[in-house]
Amino acid sequence: MSYRAEYIWIDGSIPTSKLRSKTKVVPSGEDLPIWGFDGSSTNQAPGKNSDCVLRPVLVLPDPIRGGDDVLVMCEVLTVDMEPHPSNTRAACVATEEKYASFEPWFGIEQEYTFFKDGRVHGWPSHGYPAPQGGYYCGVGDDEIYGRDVVEAHTKNCMDAGIAISGTNAEVMIGQWEFQVGPLGPVATSDHLWLARWLLYRTAEDFGIAATLDPKPVKGDWNGAGAHTNFSTKQMRESYEPIIAACEALGTRAEEHIDHYGADIEHRLTGLHETAPWTEYSYGVSNRGASVRIPWQVAQEGKGYIEDRRPNANCDPYVVTRLITETVCSQAAG
Numbered sequence: 303m304s305y306r307a308e309y310i311w312i313d314g315s316i317p318t319s320k321l322r323s324k325t326k327v328v329p330s331g332e333d334l335p336i337w338g339f340d341g342s343s344t345n346q347a348p349g350k351n352s353d354c355v356l357r358p359v360l361v362l363p364d365p366i367r368g369g370d371d372v373l374v375m376c377e378v379l380t381v382d383m384e385p386h387p388s389n390t391r392a393a394c395v396a397t398e399e400k401y402a403s404f405e406p407w408f409g410i411e412q413e414y415t416f417f418k419d420g421r422v423h424g425w426p427s428h429g430y431p432a433p434q435g436g437y438y439c440g441v442g443d444d445e446i447y448g449r450d451v452v453e454a455h456t457k458n459c460m461d462a463g464i465a466i467s468g469t470n471a472e473v474m475i476g477q478w479e480f481q482v483g484p485l486g487p488v489a490t491s492d493h494l495w496l497a498r499w500l501l502y503r504t505a506e507d508f509g510i511a512a513t514l515d516p517k518p519v520k521g522d523w524n525g526a527g528a529h530t531n532f533s534t535k536q537m538r539e540s541y542e543p544i545i546a547a548c549e550a551l552g553t554r555a556e557e558h559i560d561h562y563g564a565d566i567e568h569r570l571t572g573l574h575e576t577a578p579w580t581e582y583s584y585g586v587s588n589r590g591a592s593v594r595i596p597w598q599v600a601q602e603g604k605g606y607i608e609d610r611r612p613n614a615n616c617d618p619y620v621v622t623r624l625i626t627e628t629v630c631s632q633a634a635g
């Protein structure tokens with residue numbers, strides 16, 4: 303008997319990388335081997351020297367195929383077994399090791415939008431849907447589009463062992479969110495990339511496409527973000543390190559914005575529950591700030607902060623690495 307392993311990796315598309323995958327039939331009892339692919343088809347290698355290497359980093363049960371089949375998150379290496387330039391995970395691993403004593407945790411709120419037949423799912427073929435107001439956490443056939451996909455995706459994530467922690471309908475019609483975490487920087491990111499793959503794959507069977515476009519509809523409609531919740535051991539114990547973390551993020555705001563996802567300036571306008579990308583701010587309960595200290599955290603004097611800036615299309619390996627580096631390097635003095 304054999305089983306199927308779906309090797310999943312992140313490509314070299316610019317400015318936003320995409321997920322790719324292919325199936326390997328593996329004889330039972332054999333370990334998952336290192337594998338390869340044609341990097342000239344994924345913007346990861348020239349045609350004359352096209353081989354790239356896939357190294358498994360996380361193996362989970364495949365909830366769609368079932369049985370002994372597995373999903374295999376991979377990192378991309380060159381044929382010298384070095385991290386490929388498109389491999390942002392390797393640097394995230396190094397940062398997590400460097401600041402291990404801080405025990406950083408992340409929880410990411412992944413927002414996304416469903417498309418059907420080339421338009422936002424729920425958008426009428428002529429004219430406009432009702433303006434925003436009733437869709438967020440809504441219920442009913444006039445407000446909710448795609449709940450069947452959301453339910454199937456959540457179940458698939460749970461069955462795979464992904465640390466999904468919740469879902470909700472979002473402010474724009476056809477827009478949804480799921481949360482992953484809290485886990486360390488690398489694990490949160492591995493889980494989020496796999497949850498994204500499962501989202502696309504689950505929606506396929508419903509004839510629906512999901513997109514992480516940060517501003518899928520221009521105008522008076524909310525964009526899609528990836529609010530990134532963060533804490534260190536010190537922040538989980540007292541308040542002063544929480545303020546210090548907010549201040550630290552302010553010292554490298556431009557660098558963070560540059561790495562929080564393509565087209566971030568279209569989303570962080572200062573409207574629609576965002577702070578303008580040009581100005582850094584933080585505050586308790588403030589959904590118009592770059593970084594929010596949740597009300598309950600201020601009340602209890604410990605907990606975590608929410609960086610509201612990352613785009614839905616961000617690379618979590620990059621976002622979690624940057625936040626860990628910026629906050630922990632300054633806390634270390």
Ligand code: ADP
Pocket residue numbers: 407408409410411467468481482483484529531532533538605606608
């Ligand atoms: P919001 O109120 O902004 O919509 P959500 O409930 O959607 O918040 O998401 C909160 C996220 O914060 C979850 O992903 C959760 O796992 C994460 N989280 C909770 N506690 C911590 C913590 N101490 N450190 C990091 N992340 C945390």
Ligand code: MN
Pocket residue numbers: 411479
């Ligand atoms: Mn949320």
Ligand code: MN
Pocket residue numbers: 411413472479
């Ligand atoms: Mn949200």
Ligand code: MN
Pocket residue numbers: 411529608
């Ligand atoms: Mn949030």
